[in-house]
Amino acid sequence: MDDSHLRFPPKNQNFEIILGSSSKARREILAEMGYEFTIMADAIMKKLKSCDQVEEMSRSTLLITADTVVVYQGAIREKPSSEEEARKFIRDYSGGSGKVVGSVVVTNLVTGSRKGGWESAEVYFLEIPDEVIDSLIEEGITLNVAGGLMLEHPLILPLVDTVVGTADCVMGLSKTLTEKLIQEALVES
Template sequence: MTADIDEKAIRKDDPDDLVMALAEAKAEAICQKLPHGAVREKPSSEEDARKFLKGYSGGYAATVSSVLVTNLKSGTRKGGMDRVEIHFDEIPGEVIETLIMEGIVLKSAGGLIIEHPSIVPYVKRVAGTTDSVMGLPKALPEKLIKDAL
């Protein structure tokens, strides 16, 4: 997928700053093209968390992570994205309330925490890796580091 941004519209005096600004603009443009219903950050309230979790119940959520590595010796930069889809069975209301009461869902993007013992039984399928959902797709930076070397 290409970003299709106007690179000339992004200007920085320092080459390092410029390539980073371009990478960020491209990543944002690509994220906007991906099929998603909403970008969800950490819930700002228990009501937000409740809404998010009820929205996943019987449906699915998707996460998108991006990684950019820089070889400080050569200046080579390599970046990539990782997408995971999580499909859920119906999540009972009492499970949602327990997760909210514990407060843990308020500390994760989208209130999404598929490794918690209370939610594990309702995770039907994960298309991708759990580590990516938790914040860092381990295989991606390993590959990018090798590519940048």
């Protein structure tokens, strides 16, 4: 499903956003939505809270965190733990499908309000040739992504038959869900 018709807020936002993820795809999606944000890890957020710096924030500050897993034949797949596991994951998807489940939590650091939700999408693949699998394994990127596969990877994208749901959900941050949760977290500020 193409979501390029969706409209997101203008860039003059009156609140801060901290993205609690180092995912390149999540950074790109949030930027596409028109938001300005900084990136900070959970460990830093704990330190901020222990130093009472959160209480000193003068305007709403939202922390956005997200996680993604792949469900294949009823089993949850996170990041592969080895090259062998990554190879098995990708071979399993060849000519088949995997369901991506992405969760998003938006926390208003000033009010403590926390809003969360999840969305899923099903990805159907054409046959994935062994040489493509070998190249992906050699790159090493398969060990850093849920289910061992990046939809937007130039070797994989041509082998995607159909996506039932949104590509941004598959890539790790559903735009519509994130926007809804941002608005809900701001209402309680």
